[in-house]
Amino acid sequence: EPEVTQTPSHQVTQMGQEVILRCVPISNHLYFYWYRQILGQKVEFLVSFYNNEISEKSEIFDDQFSVERPDGSNFTLKIRSTKLEDSAMYFCASSPLDTNTGELFFGEGSRLTVL
Amino acid sequence: RKEVEQDPGPFNVPEGATVAFNCTYSNSASQSFFWYRQDCRKEPKLLMSVYSSGNEDGRFTAQLNRASQYISLLIRDSKLSDSATYLCVVSTNTDKLIFGTGTRLQVFP
Numbered sequence: 345e346p347e348v349t350q351t352p353s354h355q356v357t358q359m360g361q362e363v364i365l366r367c368v369p370i371s372n373h374l375y376f377y378w379y380r381q382i383l384g385q386k387v388e389f390l391v392s393f394y395n396n397e398i399s400e401k402s403e404i405f406d407d408q409f410s411v412e413r414p415d416g417s418n419f420t421l422k423i424r425s426t427k428l429e430d431s432a433m434y435f436c437a438s439s440p441l442d443t444n445t446g447e448l449f450f451g452e453g454s455r456l457t458v459l
Numbered sequence: 460r461k462e463v464e465q466d467p468g469p470f471n472v473p474e475g476a477t478v479a480f481n482c483t484y485s486n487s488a489s490q491s492f493f494w495y496r497q498d499c500r501k502e503p504k505l506l507m508s509v510y511s512s513g514n515e516d517g518r519f520t521a522q523l524n525r526a527s528q529y530i531s532l533l534i535r536d537s538k539l540s541d542s543a544t545y546l547c548v549v550s551t552n553t554d555k556l557i558f559g560t561g562t563r564l565q566v567f568p
Contacts (some may be wrong), residue, residue: 375554377555385560386546386558386559386560386561387497387503387546387558388558389555389556389557392554392555394554399554400553400554400555402555433500435502447505448503448505448556450503450504451502452501452502453501453502
């Protein structure tokens with residue numbers, strides 16, 4: 345069964361360092377997303393990406409964050425200068441259709457720990 | 460008021476029990492509604508969509524009341540494998556899903 349894959353599964357970094365989280369969405373999907381979940385809290389929307397551009401972003405997704413789809417398969421989230429409060433599980437998701445169908449397929453997540 | 464509000468639980472129920480979860484949402488423009496399931500330290504997975512007329516999938520029944528902005532999930536004949544956190548999720552006319560904090564269910568033998 346096709347799945348969304350994410351790397352790394354866990355990354356530990358020092359405050360102020362740049363981090364890139366990588367995702368390979370399901371191949372025929374058109375919509376791509378990043379969500380995050382701070383430990384013990386709810387899943388929060390960061391950004392959606394369609395047709396090679398950001399379609400929507402949340403207040404969390406400030407200038408320190410960026411996304412890229414550098415080739416036909418990878419979808420990356422970059423945090424330029426990490427802060428302690430960026431520590432969270434970051435989930436990539438993809439969907440063949442828009443959000444109102446609800447069927448988002450999530451990867452297993454990348455746990456980011458900022459020291 | 461939170462966008463999507465759920466009782467965090469935990470709900471501790473014996474195998475075979477029936478359990479119901481409730482959820483309220485604040486945005487009356489919300490268009491689509493879902494229940495996702497999240498196992499401990501895992502990714503969310505779609506359990507079922509919720510339709511205005513109510514819908515059933517095996518032991519799971521979902522209901523939507525748009526006037527009250529209220530969504531419910533009923534699980535009949537609980538199994539040990541149903542132990543998880545159940546996430547109420549809504550979507551407006553934007554490209555994002557809004558998640559509730561989740562209701563934790565623990566089914567014991």
